[in-house]
Amino acid sequence: MRINQQVYRFLNSEHLVPAVFIILSFFAWQFSGLSGTFVLNQVITRFIRDGILVLSLIIPVVAGMGLNFAITVGAMAVQTALLIVIGYQVEGIPGIVLVIIMGVFLSALLGYLIGRILNRVKGKEMITTIIIGFLFNSIYQLIFLVGFGTLIDVPNKDIILTRGIGVRNTVDLGMYRDTIDKLWLLKVGGIELPLFMILVVLIFAGFVFYILRTRLGQEVKAIGSNTETSEVLGIDTRMIRIKVMILSTVLAAFGQLAYLQNIGMFDVYTAHLNTGIISCAALLAGGASIKSAKIRHALIGIFLFHTLFIVSPQAGQNLFNNAALGEYFRSFVAYGTIALALIFNVKHENK
C-alpha cells in the first residue's frame, strides 16, 4: 500500500507531466532535425493562436466542473458572428466590432444554456460537454451548410457554394491576416516576437487571474472544493456554475477569434473541431489536473504541448521514414494525456 501511495503521489505531482513532455519534446526535436529558431517561432505563433482558448478552461476546472470540452461552442459562436458579418458585408472596423459584440452576446447566451444543462448532470459534466460540443457542431452545420442560401438569404454570394446552398468550406480572412499579429513585432536574431499579441494573451491571463481573486472567484473555488458545504455557507452554487460556464464560453469565443485572425483562413466546418481536445491536452501538459488548474499551467502547457506537436511529424519522418507515424504520435499524445489525467485523478479524488 505504501509503495502504491508513493507511486500515486508521484503520478499526481504537477511536475511529472511537464517533465515527461520536456523529455519527449527534446528527443523528438533532436530527431526532427528542425532548427531551434524555427521551432521557437512556431511555438510562439501557437502561443498567441491558442493561448486564450487554453486559458478559457481554467475557471471551470477551479469550479470543480472538470475540463470543459464545450469551449468548441464558444468557438462556433464567434464563427457564426464572423460568417454573419462577412455574409452581410459589414467591413472594416465596424465589422470587427460587430463580430466581437455578436460573438460575446451569442457565446454568453450559449454559455448560460450549457450552464443550465450542466446543473442537471452534476458529476457527469465532462462527458456532457463533449456531447454538447458534438451536438452544437451538427446544429452549426445545419445552419451554414443547409440553412444559408435556402431559409436565410445572404447578400455576399462569394462565400456561398456554387449550387447556391451552404457556405463554402473555406472563407478567406485576408483582410485580417498579418495585421495585429505583426503589430509591435520585435526581432531578436531569427526569432520574431509579436509583442502586441503576446500582450493580449497575457491580458487575458491577467483577466482570469483577476476573476479568481474576486468575490466571485472565492465562491468558485469554494464550490470546486466542496459543493455541499458551499451551499450551507450561503453560496448559490447553481448560479455560480452558470456564471462559470458563461465566462468560459465567452473567453473561448475570444480565443477562437484570436485563432482565426492569426491563421487568416477560415475553415468553416473544421476550424473549431479540435479546439476542445487540443486545448485540454495543452492545459494538462502544463501540469494541471481535472481538479486543479492554474494560469501557469496554461501558459507552460501551450509551450510544451505545441513543441511536441510541431516537431513530431518531422521526427517520425526522419526516424521511420514515415511522417504519418509522427501524426499518430501526436494524436496519441493529445488523447492519451487526457485519458491518463482522467484515470489517475479519479483515484486521487477517492482518497
Add this chain to the structure above:
Amino acid sequence: MKTILEISNLKKSYKGIVALNNINLSINAGEIHGIVGANGAGKTTLMNILFGNPIIHETGGYQGEIIYQGKTISFKNCKEAIDNGIGMVHQEFALIPDMTVGENIKLGREKTFAFTDRLFGRQFSFIDRKHNDESARQTLKQLGISLDPGIKIFDLSINLRQFVEIAREIDRNNLKLLILDEPTAVLNKNDALKFIEILRGMSKRDIGILFISHRLEEVQNICDRVSVLRDGKLVAQYERGEFSINTLARDMIGHIVTKAAAAKRKIPPRPIISFKHFAVEMPGEEIKDLDLSVYEGEIIGLTSLSGHGKLALGYGMMGIYPIRGEVCYADIKLLKMDAKENILQGIYVLPDDRQDLGILADQSVENNIIFTGNQIKNMFRKKSLLPFSGFIDHSQSRKHVDKMIQDFDIKCTSLNQKVKELSGGNQQKVCIARALTVDPRLLFVAEPTRGVDISAKEKILHMLLEINRSRNTTIVIASSELEELKRICDRIAVMVEGRIFKILSPDASDEDFGLALSGEGGVEHEKF
C-alpha cells in the same frame, strides 16, 4: 431582555411523518439556550428550519410562525438566513478544506479594493488578501488563538477547525443568533473550557445562542435556559438552576411503558463473537474502540445517539469500511472481513439504509428473497447437465418464497411484484426473509423499524423474536428506538463516541438510559 426569536406553533412533517409538533420557543438576546433530545426528537429539523436549509422548502415547508427580530421569516436557503444575521456552527464543519483559514473566515464578506468595487460591481471586485488575513488574525486573537491565516484548513487539527468555524461566525458584524450543533463533541477538556468562555463572551454582546448538545453536564453549566425535545414535541423547559442532569436525562427518554414481548431468560455467557479494540472507519458513524462479547442465542441491543457508532458494526463485519482490531467468531479469529466468506460462516447483516443497501428495488419479491442464498450458497439451483448454466429452479424457489410471504404476512400482489412498489414495512420483511433464507447463526440488524408503520413494526419485532427463539439465531440489533430494544433484547449496550459506554439490562430505569446515552455518570469517560 429583548426577544430575538419567537417560534410559535411550529409544525413540520416529512411525507406524513411528524418531525416537529407544535413547538413554542423563544430566545432572548444574550441568552444561551440549550436544546437537548435523543435521536428523532426533532433537533436537526429545528436547526434546518431556522437556518433555511433548502430541504425544508423542498419537502413542503412548515406550518406555524417564526418571528425573528420583529419580522415573520421563512428562509428558502441558507443565504437568506446568513444575510439576516443567523449563524451556524456545524457538527460536520462547514469549512472549505482547500482554502486557507483567512479565506474561510472571510468567505462571502471579503474586503475588496474600493475602486474595483465601484468599477465592476460587488461580485467582480478584487480581494485585498492582506487586509483580510489581518482581519482574520484579529478575530482569531479575540478567541485567544494565534494562528496563521494562510494555513489551509486540511492541515489543521480537528480542534482548530472548530475554532476557525467559530471565528467565521464571530467575524460577522450582523450576527444576532448563533446555532451551535454539538460544538464541543470533538474538543478536549481544555479546549472545551476555552470554547465555553468564548460563548459567554458572545452572549455579553447580546447575541442569542442556540446550543445543541448531548453533553448534559455542559448544558447544565452554561445554558441560561434549556428546552428538552422528545418525539418532535417540546416536553420541558427549565431556567438555570431549576434542573439537574438526571431530570434532563429522564425528560429526554420519557417514561417508557413496556410490556416485554417475551419472557425473561438467562443466557449463558458463552460468546459467539467477541470484539477487542475493534474499530470501523465509517465516516460520521465511526467506531473507535469497541470491546464486546455477544453471547450465543441472545438478542443484544446496540444503541447510541446518532453519529456515535452503533450503525458501523454491521458494515464493518461485511468489509464495507476499513476495520482494525480483533474479532473472534466461534473461536476462530476473523482476519479479514470478506462478505462472501462471512455469509458462508453464518454471519449476515441487514443494513439500516434499506432503500440504498437493503433491496434491489427494481426486482421482484422472489428475486430479492432468494438473491443472497442463491448467489452465495447456491440454493434453488436447477439441476442441469450443462456446466455454468446455473438457472434458478423456480418451482423450488417459489415454494420457499410463498412460505415466507405467508409466514411473515408480506403484503404483495404476487411474488413477481417489484419490491419498490411495496411499503417500507413490507420491504423490511422481505429483507428479513432474505436473511432467513441464508439461515445465519449470527444476524446483525440495523434500524429494523425505521420508516415502518405501527402494525408492520410489531410484525417485524415478532419476526426477530421468532427467528431467535426457534432457530437459536443470535441477533445484534442496532437501533435508536429504545422502547423497542427494551421489549425484545436480553441486554442493551449503549455506545458513546465510538465506544461501549455501558451495558444495561432492559429493565434499567429511563434515567439510567438517558444518562448513559449522554455519556454521563460513567467512570471511564473523560468528564468535562
Add this chain to the structure above:
Amino acid sequence: MRNFNIKPPQIIISLFLITLVFLAYALEMNLVILFNESLVKLVMNGVLVLSLIPMLNVGAGMNFGLPVGIIGGLLGMCLAVNFRMTGLYGFFAALLFSLVICAVLGWIYGLILNRVKGREEIAGTFIGFSFIPLMNFFWTLAPFQNREMLYPIGGQGLRPRISLENYFNNILNNLYVIRLGDIEIPLGLIGFFALIALFLYWYFKTKIGRATIAVGENEAFSKLSGINIAQTRLLAIMISTIIAGWGICVYAQSYGFIQLYDEPLSMAFPAISAILIGGSTGKKAFIFEAVLGTYLLQSMYLFTVPIANAILIPELTEILRSFITYGIILYALLVRERRRNMV
C-alpha cells in the same frame, strides 16, 4: 419486455420514420428494396449495439470506449485475411481470433474502468480515442504479408480499406437467403444476430448474469450480499468487448471492407444512440430495446439518403444523422442524471 413503455424519443423517431416512408413512396422509390436493405442494416449495426448491453447492465454506463472492442475485431479479421482464410471458414476464424484478442483487451479495459468507477463514460471515451492512434502505429508497422492488405508501392503498412472481395465479403448476408416475391430475408445473417441475442438472454439468466444485473442496479447491496463486484464488472466488460469485436466483423463482411486507422473513432456514438432510441435509460438495457432502436434508427437513415439526394443537399443525411445521434445521447444524460438526483 418487462414494463416496457414508450418514451418521447421513440415517438418522435417513429413519426419521422413514417413520414419518410410516405415521402419515399411519394418520390416513387422502391419500398421493397428499402425494406430488404433495412434488415441487412439492422444486423450490420445491431451486433455493435447488442455489445453495449452487458456494460450498461453492470452499471459501467454507456460504452463510449467501444473502439477498444472494435479494434480487437479489426485485428482478428486482419489476421484471418493475412492467413488467406476465405469463406465461412475465414469468417469464423476471424471471429475466433477476435474472441481471443478482445478477451485480453476487455480484461485490461475492465481493470482500468474498475479504477475509475463513476467516471467510466468520460474515461472510456478517451481510452478509446487514445487507443486508435496507438493502433495506427501497429497498422503501419506490423509485419502483415498478404499483398492485398498492404499499401501498393509507395506506402507503408496496411491500407485504410482492405477489400474482403476474395475472403468473406457478404458471407453472412448471402447465407440461406429466403425470397418471398421481391422480399429477401437473409436467414443466416439474422440467425447469427439471434444467436448473439440469445446468448445475452441466457447470460442474464445464469447466476453470474443475475449478479451482473444486481451489481448494476445496486452495487452496495451486492457487496453486502457477498458478490465480488470487481470480478462481475470485469466479466461484463469483457463480454461487451468481445461482442463489439464480433460486431465489427459482421459490419465489415456486410460492408465489404475492413476499415482501419481513424475509422472506429466515432463508431461508438451511433451505437449508443440506437440503444437509447430503443428506450434504454442509459443505466439499464434490454435486448429488445437494442433491436428496436437499431431498426428504427437504421431504417430512418436508409430513407434519408435518397430523399436528401433528391432535394439536392446530400450532406443533409450526415448532418441529420449526427444531430439525432448526439441529441439523443444528451437527452439520455439529462434524463438519467435527473432521475438519479431525485432519488
